[in-house]
Amino acid sequence: MFQAYDYRSLLKQLVGKLWVAYDIVYLALAVLIIAVMAAATGEILNYTMGFNPWVGIIGSTLLVDVLNFYGEKLIARFNERLHHFQHSCYFIDLGRGQTNAGHRRHQFVA
Structure with a gap:
C-alpha cells in the first residue's frame, strides 16, 4: 500500500510534514509516562515500607x-519462571485445600 x-x-506518508512534531510529542509523552510511574512507585514504597x-x-x-x-529475551525467561512458580503455588494450594477440606468434613460429621 505505502511501499x-x-x-x-x-511516518512521512501517514502524517506528512508534521512527522517531526509527532516524534517530539511521542518522546515527550513517553518521558512523562515513565516519570509519573517512577514517582508513583517512589511514593508507594515510601508509604508502605518507609523507603x-x-x-x-x-x-x-x-x-x-x-x-x-x-x-524480549529477559521477559520471556521471566515469564517462563513465573509460569513454573505459579503452577507450583496452585499445586501447593490444592494440597492444602484438600487437607483442610478433609479436616472440616470430619468436624461436621462428628
Whole structure:
C-alpha cells in the first residue's frame, strides 16, 4: 500500500510534514509516562515500607531501562519462571485445600 519499509518513510506518508512534531510529542509523552510511574512507585514504597522515595524512583527507572535494553529475551525467561512458580503455588494450594477440606468434613460429621 505505502511501499514504506522503515519508520521515517511510513511516518512521512501517514502524517506528512508534521512527522517531526509527532516524534517530539511521542518522546515527550513517553518521558512523562515513565516519570509519573517512577514517582508513583517512589511514593508507594515510601508509604508502605518507609523507603526513601528516590529508591523507588531510581529503581523503577532502571527497571524500565533494563527491560527496554534486554527486552524480549529477559521477559520471556521471566515469564517462563513465573509460569513454573505459579503452577507450583496452585499445586501447593490444592494440597492444602484438600487437607483442610478433609479436616472440616470430619468436624461436621462428628
